[in-house]
Ligand SMILES: [Fe+2]
C-alpha cells in the first residue's frame with residue numbers, strides 16, 4: 001500500500017537525489033561557462049539554457065510562494081526540501097550561463113513563480129501537490145527534449161549529464177507530489193493544472209528568446 005503520509009522532518013525520501021547535479025565537477029562547469037561566454041555553444045542550446053535558468057529561478061520562487069502562504073506543516077516541509085534542491089539547480093545554471101546570455105525578464109519569471117506557489121497554497125495541501133505535479137511533469141519533458149538533442153559522447157557530454165541529473169531531481173519532486181496528492185480533483189483544480197502546464201510552456205518559449 002502506498003504511503004500517503006505528508007513528509008516528516010526525518011523523511012528525506014528524495015535526499016539521494018538532492019544536489020545530484022553536483023555530479024558535474026567545478027572545472028567542467030567552468031569550461032562549459034567559458035564555452036557559453038565565447039559563443040562556442042550552439043544558438044539553440046544557449047536558448048535552452050536561458051530557459052532552464054529562467055525556469056529554475058521560477059522554481060525557487062514557487063517554493064518561496066508556498067512557504068509565504070501555507071501554514072500546513074507537511075506542505076512547509078515538502079516546500080523547504082524542494083527549495084533546497086531548486087536553489088542548487090539555480091546556482092548551477094548561474095554558473096553555466098554568463099550574465100549577458102540570461103533572460104531579460106527575470107523579474108517576470110520570479111513573480112509568476114511566486115504566484116504559482118502562493119495561489120494554490122491558499123486552497124490547501126492538495127492544490128499545492130497537484131500544482132507541483134503539473135510543473136514538474138512539464139519540466140521533465142523540457143529537460144528530456146534537450147537531453148535527446150545532445151550526443152552522449154559529444155562535446156557537451158558533461159552538460160548533458162548535468163541536465164539528466166537535474167531532470168532526475170525534478171522527476172523525484174513530481175513523484176513525491178503525486179504520492180501526497182489525493183486522486184480526487186475538482187474541475188477548478190483540473191483547470192488550474194491545465195493553466196500551469198500551458199503557462200510553463202509559454203514561459204519557456206518566451207525565455208528562449210528574451
Ligand atoms: Fe529545478
Ligand SMILES: [Fe+2]
Pocket residue numbers: 059082086136169170173
Ligand atoms: Fe523541481
